[in-house]
Amino acid sequence: MKKLCDICMSKEATRQDRIVSGNATLEFSYCENCYQTALSMGIPPYELAKKRLARRGSECYSCSYTAEEFEKSFLMRCPDCYRNMRAKARASAAGYFEAHRASERLFGVECDTDILKNLAVSSRIRLARNVEGMPFKASYADGAQNISALFDGAVKAAKGAFDCELYQMSELSTLKKKALIELHVISLPLANSPLGAVAVEKGDDLEMSVMLNEEDRIRTQCVKDGFDLLGAYEKARRYDENLRRQLPIAYDEEFGYLTACPSNLGTGMRASIMLFLPALVMTGAINEALEQYRRRYGLTVRGYFGEGSDGAYSLYQISNSIAFNVSEREIICSVQNAAIDLCRLETSALEKVLRENKTQLIDKIFRSYGLITSAYSLSANELMQTLIDVKLGVILGVLPIHSMTPLNDLILACASSFEILTDGITEEERNVKRASIVRKRLEEVK
Ligand SMILES: [Zn+2]
Numbered sequence: 001m002k003k004l005c006d007i008c009m010s011k012e013a014t015r016q017d018r019i020v021s022g023n024a025t026l027e028f029s030y031c032e033n034c035y036q037t038a039l040s041m042g043i044p045p046y047e048l049a050k051k052r053l054a055r056r057g058s059e060c061y062s063c064s065y066t067a068e069e070f071e072k073s074f075l076m077r078c079p080d081c082y083r084n085m086r087a088k089a090r091a092s093a094a095g096y097f098e099a100h101r102a103s104e105r106l107f108g109v110e111c112d113t114d115i116l117k118n119l120a121v122s123s124r125i126r127l128a129r130n131v132e133g134m135p136f137k138a139s140y141a142d143g144a145q146n147i148s149a150l151f152d153g154a155v156k157a158a159k160g161a162f163d164c165e166l167y168q169m170s171e172l173s174t175l176k177k178k179a180l181i182e183l184h185v186i187s188l189p190l191a192n193s194p195l196g197a198v199a200v201e202k203g204d205d206l207e208m209s210v211m212l213n214e215e216d217r218i219r220t221q222c223v224k225d226g227f228d229l230l231g232a233y234e235k236a237r238r239y240d241e242n243l244r245r246q247l248p249i250a251y252d253e254e255f256g257y258l259t260a261c262p263s264n265l266g267t268g269m270r271a272s273i274m275l276f277l278p279a280l281v282m283t284g285a286i287n288e289a290l291e292q293y294r295r296r297y298g299l300t301v302r303g304y305f306g307e308g309s310d311g312a313y314s315l316y317q318i319s320n321s322i323a324f325n326v327s328e329r330e331i332i333c334s335v336q337n338a339a340i341d342l343c344r345l346e347t348s349a350l351e352k353v354l355r356e357n358k359t360q361l362i363d364k365i366f367r368s369y370g371l372i373t374s375a376y377s378l379s380a381n382e383l384m385q386t387l388i389d390v391k392l393g394v395i396l397g398v399l400p401i402h403s404m405t406p407l408n409d410l411i412l413a414c415a416s417s418f419e420i421l422t423d424g425i426t427e428e429e430r431n432v433k434r435a436s437i438v439r440k441r442l443e444e445v446k
């Protein structure tokens with residue numbers, strides 16, 4: 001076996017050194033490069049080697065990142081950090097996994113498919129990947145060649161998986177970036193990264209998108225309408241398989257896919273379902289229900305529009321917290337089961353509202369429908385409130401709209417392109433324009 005240099009711990013050693021220290025004789029080996037560097041610094045090479053050996057396990061030989069820096073950020077810097085500070089990484093990851101561990105699992109949960117169709121807005125799979133030999137975070141030190149090899153690999157991997165178009169953040173207008181952020185295709189940090197790029201599916205669907213040079217080098221995402229995590233997974237997986245043929249994806253036998261944040265180790269997968277839960281909100285039962293899912297089933301639940309947002313449009317996103325020591329199928333199953341269970345709770349909450357306040361509820365639905373279909377001017381907040389009622393009206397079958405999809409689209413559009421379409425005009429003009437778009441869309445779906 002080749003002996004490695006005691007200073008860089010990576011190159012083959014070509015020089016040997018023997019130091020007598022007290023009664024012991026210490027042996028050191030160096031590569032030519034480290035040996036010459038030490039001499040040029042005026043330090044005996046064995047001193048550098050001793051220092052390095054004393055820090056073994058607390059420092060990454062490839063990128064010089066230290067365990068102390070990791071403590072502060074809970075982010076690793078390169079794939080080798082995990083290998084060079086294995087014990088440290090193992091202990092930190094174990095702490096995170098323990099804190100988010102499910103104490104119970106949901107089995108055999110069932111729900112009427114019509115209910116799922118009405119309450120599950122969309123299903124999303126995200127896979128985090130990195131490239132061997134590249135730090136997790138992009139920088140100009142990567143070199144243009146490596147960055148373009150990453151972009152090329154990501155685009156080539158789309159062949160046979162989806163029809164792909166690449167946008168580099170440095171070339172996109174602020175408006176286009178804003179639209180992509182609001183559609184959840186890219187994140188704010190990516191939009192602000194001059195080296196960031198996104199490969200998106202051509203056409204209106206935007207089911208597939210791949211963020212490049214975000215927190216991890218590659219973040220593949222597939223979003224499907226309604227309750228369809230498996231469909232999203234299949235599509236994302238097809239791309240991921242191609243990707244592994246194009247680029248040397250960072251993987252470790254113990255940790256699985258290596259990711260900047262240890263919370264994504266393992267499968268590197270997040271599976272999430274967006275749910276419409278208005279009755280749980282109305283009855284005030286929502287927070288307790290969500291807390292239970294966090295505590296008992298180890299899941300992450302949050303309002304859909306932004307981190308910490310408390311369910312604007314009554315939309316909540318439920319996802320796995322842990323991707324480690326669990327298979328992709330198990331993750332999908334646990335998120336699906338929790339979503340189904342929440343839909344069941346929502347249905348009982350709705351029944352309760354109907355039992356106690358039927359007239360009031362139906363009246364509110366009709367008033368909102370009247371407002372939305374005839375208003376000349378609509379504020380964003382008004383629209384949000386009324387759309388919730390209208391969606392409820394569709395679920396109860398009391399309104400002349402028979403499909404939920406256009407309403408879901410309208411919600412997403414209200415949260416995104418409305419602002420884009422109306423950028424630069426006054427609030428008043430914006431409200432008038434919003435009302436006219438809503439009227440037109442509802443006319444089309446009747
Ligand atoms: Zn060396």
Ligand SMILES: [Zn+2]
Pocket residue numbers: 060061062063064065077078079080081082
């Ligand atoms: Zn490193």
